[in-house]
Amino acid sequence: MLLQTVRPNIVQAIRAFRVDELMQAAQDLGQHFLYANLAQAQSKQEVLETLATSFLFPVHFGKNLDALYDCMTDIVHKAGTQPGFVVVLDQLPDHARFDREAREQLLDVFREAADFWAERKIAFRCFYSFAVTRQDSAPVGERAIEVPAPEAKPTKAPGKSNANNFGMNMPLMSSAFDTACWLDAA
Template sequence: MKRDLFLTREKETEMDQRDVRPDVSQTPLKGVRSNIVQSIRAYRVQDLQDTATQLGHHFLYANLATAQSKQDVLDMIAQQFTFPAHFGKNFDALYDCMTDPLHKSGPQPGFIVVLEHIPANGKFDKEAREQLLDIFRDTADYWADRKVPFRCFYSFAVARSAQAGADKAEGQAAPVQQPVANDGEKMPTDKILDVSPLALRMSSPFNAGYWLAAA
């Protein structure tokens, strides 16, 4: 009788542990939909990484500040997300790599993705940027259908005006101007971040060996 009671309590404890879910409302993501692609705005990358750790989600980060072309963007995403070697390095392959193979590999806890300084120039114009973001929007929809959170935050690289640089050199306050991309397109000011190097440790679902080796 005592043994049966112990087993019953043990099972109840296991069920209670399985039912515990991280509270998103206690993180910077409060009010952010579980599956969305949006400007990074006032979010700090480190805060998003800490939130991913707190929620037990994969954290995928790519700094594209030095990318110039579509191929550069795909190469850098593949490298920094630690995609497998067979990644085809095109937009369709990017979508495929972040969806079916991961779903079939086992249950996924969720994803927080950061694409920082997406290039804005003649080789990677507005259409290319929208195509890239559409891939991540489709990926967010894919995981939404499977009840898995997928939040992607992005910023654009922008070119500062030459006049602003000259004013700074002379010690004058630079006039407030709407920034423009290298291809002349006006960019929303809420998508601007200063380039700064970040040493981030990624919990990539594509590189399980990384964590086993670090354990």
Template sequence: MSGLAGLLAGKVEPGVYRWHTELAAADLSESVTGAGWALAQIADVAETKDEVLGAIGTALGFPAHFGRNLDALWDSLRDLSAPTVLLWETWGCAAYADRAGFDKIVQVLRDRAAEISEDRPAFTVLLRGDGPETDLPDLG
């Protein structure tokens, strides 16, 4: 089992993945929520580090006092209460506009995806759409 089905079934490790699919949003939502995961989506263009952090905070429903910095991102990601898939449709804009900022944010997302325990449910980010080359694995 591979790809999204494997991820949702716990056969593929959570992480930050490039995801090449034409799966419709409604079908994705049905698959993710049907497996007991929450789905959040970033579809608006965000280029700067501040814009990206704001878009992540909005998508994941972070509190109004979310600080829009990497420490606040880490803390808020650790507070997620359900297994969560974050679908980032416009990631390429941020990666092209501010590669250093993008890489720092992705590292925090990767670190959180690697941290799974009884009180830290699974977390995965799917980067769908065009963007520059990365060292991120593809989700088959």
């Protein structure tokens, strides 16, 4: 099992893991798989907007770090029992408009969410990668390689197609965040 060696509540660099393997592992465990491709985001606001869209946050999402924490924890917890989470923050921006401090603040929210779910004995694994930019002025052996981002699409609420660009059906990635889904059941 791919995630056997990964602590159940952690935020870490994606390293040798591949997105499609993490998605399959989440599906095998029956956990939510949350994927956000942040390659096009340039600012903190754009990162938060991309997360809101990718994770199907409620319309009232405030697009700030406190609201992000609430959406990743309290709102989902109140929706009912959760099976666990595998989160991928793919290609976090790495430039002046979204600098190291902004990235660390964002990752701190996910670390706090991991702690929140750990207290409830629910796995919350978050993997992240940084956008890699081409540096044509660097010597050939030192150039960064630009890797195209996979175009995973967020899944829909129950009853809607869960197909993505990986050619696999994804687990209900964001149904816990789709308030329309669980408000209709009330």
